[in-house]
């Protein structure tokens with residue numbers, strides 16, 4: 001639960017780019033780390049409107065390309081992917097509420113500080129993340145771990161689903177369970193699944 005409440009402590013960066021520039025980047029105070037290499041790899045993926053996950057061992061990366069922009073977040077492996085997806089969905093919403101990005105960029109004279117004002121908005125989003133009501137926490141039982149685990153699910157996954165229950169694969173500790181979540185965010189069964197990839 002602490003991860004969810006204090007998500008800011010677990011985030012390495014949030015970046016908004018187009019194919020040419022980084023438009024905006026948030027990092028924790030005093031972080032000097034750079035993520036250019038990760039961002040270059042992300043930019044090579046031309047697929048839009050699908051979240052991609054990347055496990056780097058010491059950092060998880062989630063990214064999505066949406067209406068010409070690429071949103072990326074890097075975080076501690078302790079943060080479940082759904083939390084990071086929810087964060088990026090909300091950042092996308094707020095960034096496009098604040099800026100008409102296409103119009104701004106059409107002037108042609110891009111300067112790096114153009115979107116700096118979004119920093120305060122970003123700080124607020126991270127600080128209040130648990131109160132934004134973007135996530136449901138569901139308890140599922142894993143027969144391998146023999147314990148009840150918290151599963152975080154984006155509300156939009158369930159609310160926008162074409163049919164219910166919605167299957168969610170939860171990979172943890174080297175194995176995976178398949179959980180079926182109904183429209184009331186209750187789980188309707190949990191199965192152990194085989195993994196390849």
Ligand SMILES: [Zn+2]
Nearest residue numbers: 142144145172
């Ligand atoms: Zn387990």
